[in-house]
């Protein structure tokens with residue numbers, strides 16, 4: 001297997017959820033210390049990939065200010081992050097996709113290199129980040145060759161990412177040295193607590 005380079009990788013920021021715990025506000029656009037959450041992710045994630053896509057199901061005009069391609073889920077009814085991953089896999093022209101959620105402002109600048117190294121070392125088509133305690137499924141790298149498997153799974157009405165992963169060999173990318181990079185905000189209260197801690 002050849003080494004994976006940045007040119008081989010498209011990144012997708014998953015911002016397609018309903019954010020029910022955020023009272024339905026669009027999570028990527030919620031301010032954290034005065035800046036939309038997605039901007040933190042773009043700043044650290046974009047330099048790690050050759051192309052970046054934003055997956056959002058609302059507010060395309062606002063998201064388009066960042067200058068990246070915006071894609072909606074190709075599956076109806078907000079059926080979860082896997083739908084965003086599938087829609088991105090269907091679009092990309094690189095052999096690999098790396099995913100990150102829009103609500104994780106402390107994302108690691110070594111996320112993509114760790115995921116690539118794990119796939120390369122273990123010769124798999126999927127790698128998933130691990131924070132030392134558990135897998136972090138929305139921080140993963142997937143080879144485009146898996147698109148038909150993912151589409152078939154979603155078409156059957158399946159939703160769970162872990163269950164889809166379990167159909168394939170996966171490599172685990174150890175990011176236990178940087179657990180904070182997986183911290184993500186699912187409610188306004190969590191944002192307020194974190195803002196106060198940083199003061």
Ligand SMILES: Nc1nc2c(ncn2[C@@H]2O[C@H](COP(=O)(O)OP(=O)(O)O)[C@@H](O)[C@H]2O)c(=O)[nH]1
Nearest residue numbers: 014015016017073078079080081083084101102
């Ligand atoms: N495309 C897409 N993304 C989703 C959907 N539901 C959730 N997500 C995204 O998946 C990520 C994780 O969702 P989140 O609600 O934060 O889950 P949790 O933090 O694991 O409890 C976020 O970036 C969401 O925007 C969906 O139906 N479609």
Ligand SMILES: [Mg+2]
Nearest residue numbers: 103184185186
């Ligand atoms: Mg979250």
